[in-house]
Amino acid sequence: MTSFNPADKGRHKKLILIWSITFLVLFPLLITLGLLMRMNQGEMIQLDHDTFYALMTLHGLGMAGVLFSMAWAALFYLLGTRYIKLNTGVGYAVYALVVAGAIGLAIATLVGKFAAGWYMLYPLPFKNPSWPGWTTGLSIVSLILMGVAWLVGCLHVVHNLSKEYGGLANLLGWQYLGKEKPAKDIPPIALITTVSLVPGILSFLIGAALLIMYLLQLLEPSLSYNVLIQKNMMFFFGHTLVNITMYCGVAWMYTLLPEFTGREWKLNKLTVYAWNATFLFIVFAYFHHLYMDFVQPAPLQFAGQVASFLSAIPATAVTLFGLIAQLYRSNVKWGVVPMAFLLGGAGWAVGGCAAVVDSTIAINKVLHNTLWVPAHFHTYMLMGVVLFILAFLFYMGSKEKGEPLSPRTSFGFWLFVAGAYGFLLMFYLGGLNSIPRRMSEYASSGIDHVHGTGASLAYAAALCVFLVLAGLLMMYASLFGGLLKKEAAR
Amino acid sequence: MxxxxxxxxxxxxxxxxxxxxxxxxxxxxxxxxxxxxxxxxxxxxxxxxxxxxxxxxxxxxxxxxxxxxxxxxxLPYPQFQKDAPDQTVVVVGSQWMWKMAVSDDGTVPADVAKFKGTSTITLPANKTLKFWVSASDVNHNYAIYDANGELLAQTQAMPGYWNALQYRFSTPGTYTILCLEYCGAPHTVMTGKINVQ
The missing domain is CATH 1.10.287 (Helix Hairpins)
Structure with missing residues (x-):
């Protein structure tokens, strides 16, 4: 059994404090970029095309990067102070590289107007760009820095988990599948971290290969790659990164929620089967991004639909039922932490349902690249991952379980949730009305319905985002106060 | 509606x-x-x-x-379509316009960069149409909207590939083509028209 001395814990506390404050500063700034985009679509302000798409690029890359980094950092802290030895030096190195990458991306987009979108779909960055070549180079190098950071960070965590629990097979819980009781219990956080970070490691390797190919293309413009293969590589990287961010949040829910309910949440055969299946679904679900690439081999299209459909089983029947079983008649004190976990699970389910709908090829043919797509992933990022992160941050800042919140913080929390669902509803209505995504404005479409409905929904969405920001900022005094209190951080 | x-x-x-x-x-x-x-x-x-x-x-x-x-x-994929196409249309997306032309012999051009087409085309109603869709530069997405703004069908336009989209217009009128894959800053202006008679 690993022992933890106060000095170790102190180092981890300092590191997570730096990560948390960075997250709390960057998150509303990145929301503001999205707000400007919706305001422009709603014709409240006027941005030129170049600026709009530069903001879109930074918003997408920034949010995916910040949310995954915070999720990884939370797991690093919880694992490193309770279960395994983790080197905080690695944590700082990851932080430095991620921040360096983020600064590079901010310069490339805000100064150089780099605007290829988060996915930089090959060969867009290299064909008639409206942005200077140096911004493409800076963005690629910045993303490589972040990718290397995440790769190192994930390898360090998985390696040390593996050392503590006796190999990858044990970490995946396979010893629970035999007849005998396992010699050593695996905490759920260890299994779910493995299921999340191992596909993450694969995706970072693929992403690194892709980015190196991009770098070579930049240096040697005569190079030409297969568009379909590049697209598969990019979506495997991007989809997996976003998908595992959600599962990281689930991992710490399994650890922290039982402290509030007083009920155990342990592994058994069923949870092991469920999470091993999830591992496969994470790897194969990305094919649903390529449904409208009709030349993609049909078996891969069906694999995308099968993996996406089946992923609903372990997510709901095991994890969300587990969440309900934790809370039902538990006499839990409804502080912000358990409420954020419950609502985070709910957001995951709502967004997941809309995602499964969109992952149906026969439906995707009219929803693909409409606002339905940002609708579903914003649901499980904003009302899933972010609520899980808030649960973690409030937990870290509270002295004791169920510590009452100030009325302002409580109001802020509910304003944040209400504003978010209003904002999301406008995306869903947009998707149902065939409003395309990634449009800087709707007037050029030449279709009255797309222009009128698209702009009206964007206007309403922008108003809701103001509520989201107001709610978030109202929670800040309590969040910062809690995190900075010496005696509080757990 | x-x-x-x-x-x-x-x-x-x-x-x-x-x-x-x-x-x-x-x-x-x-x-x-x-x-x-x-x-x-x-x-x-x-x-x-x-x-x-x-x-x-x-x-x-x-x-x-x-x-x-x-x-x-x-399913929208060509291998799962029951009806044989009555007419073939070649579509090439280029930053930032659509080029469309009827292909009398049902074939696609060998060089998309040299393909001559127009951004407005007239096509028949109640005929099964096969759209061969490609791109000359970056990825685009060929999406057909009706006059009410409802998205009816779409496929990606990819450099180096031909995607086959089959569709039958049941109502005459003007249909709009939008690009649904981000293809550079002027992405929103990449539109086309189909007059269905």
Missing amino acids: HLFSILLTIQGTAAVISLIGAVVVAGVVLFVVSTSHKPDTDHTAKTKVYKFRGKYFAGLLAVIVVGFALSMAT
Whole structure:
């Protein structure tokens, strides 16, 4: 059994404090970029095309990067102070590289107007760009820095988990599948971290290969790659990164929620089967991004639909039922932490349902690249991952379980949730009305319905985002106060 | 558009399924919160929840199997189309315009960069049309909208590949083509028209 001395814990506390404050500063700034985009679509302000798409690029890359980094950092802290030895030096190195990458991306987009979108779909960055070549180079190098950071960070965590629990097979819980009781219990956080970070490691390797190919293309413009293969590589990287961010949040829910309910949440055969299946679904679900690439081999299209459909089983029947079983008649004190976990699970389910709908090829043919797509992933990022992160941050800042919140913080929390669902509803209505995504404005479409409905929904969405920001900022005094209190951080 | 007619569209199906999902989730949240203070004196609360799980699992599996089977009936891919095309149309997306032309012999041009087409085309109603879609520079997405702004069909336009989209216009009128894949800053102006007669 690993022992933890106060000095170790102190180092981890300092590191997570730096990560948390960075997250709390960057998150509303990145929301503001999205707000400007919706305001422009709603014709409240006027941005030129170049600026709009530069903001879109930074918003997408920034949010995916910040949310995954915070999720990884939370797991690093919880694992490193309770279960395994983790080197905080690695944590700082990851932080430095991620921040360096983020600064590079901010310069490339805000100064150089780099605007290829988060996915930089090959060969867009290299064909008639409206942005200077140096911004493409800076963005690629910045993303490589972040990718290397995440790769190192994930390898360090998985390696040390593996050392503590006796190999990858044990970490995946396979010893629970035999007849005998396992010699050593695996905490759920260890299994779910493995299921999340191992596909993450694969995706970072693929992403690194892709980015190196991009770098070579930049240096040697005569190079030409297969568009379909590049697209598969990019979506495997991007989809997996976003998908595992959600599962990281689930991992710490399994650890922290039982402290509030007083009920155990342990592994058994069923949870092991469920999470091993999830591992496969994470790897194969990305094919649903390529449904409208009709030349993609049909078996891969069906694999995308099968993996996406089946992923609903372990997510709901095991994890969300587990969440309900934790809370039902538990006499839990409804502080912000358990409420954020419950609502985070709910957001995951709502967004997941809309995602499964969109992952149906026969439906995707009219929803693909409409606002339905940002609708579903914003649901499980904003009302899933972010609520899980808030649960973690409030937990870290509270002295004791169920510590009452100030009325302002409580109001802020509910304003944040209400504003978010209003904002999301406008995306869903947009998707149902065939409003395309990634449009800087709707007037050029030449279709009255797309222009009128698209702009009206964007206007309403922008108003809701103001509520989201107001709610978030109202929670800040309590969040910062809690995190900075010496005696509080757990 | 009349509410009922929306429900009959694919978008309507998506809305109904998602709404049912959201209502169920909201119901579960309310149930969990409202019952959380009831005592669990005999420590059976967890067991009760897990007892219900078997039924849920069977129900969900049935929904997935039936949903999967039903969805296979209307796949957009060319190898699953029953009707033989009456006419072939070649479409090439280039930053930032659509070029379209009827192909009399049903073939596609060898060099998309040299393809001559127009951004407005006239096509017949009630004929099965096969659109061969490609791109000369970056990825685009060929999306057909009707005059009411409803997205009817789409496929990606990819450099080096030809995607075959089959569609039959049942109503004469003007249809708009939008690009649904981000293709550079002037992306929104990449439009085209189909006059269906």
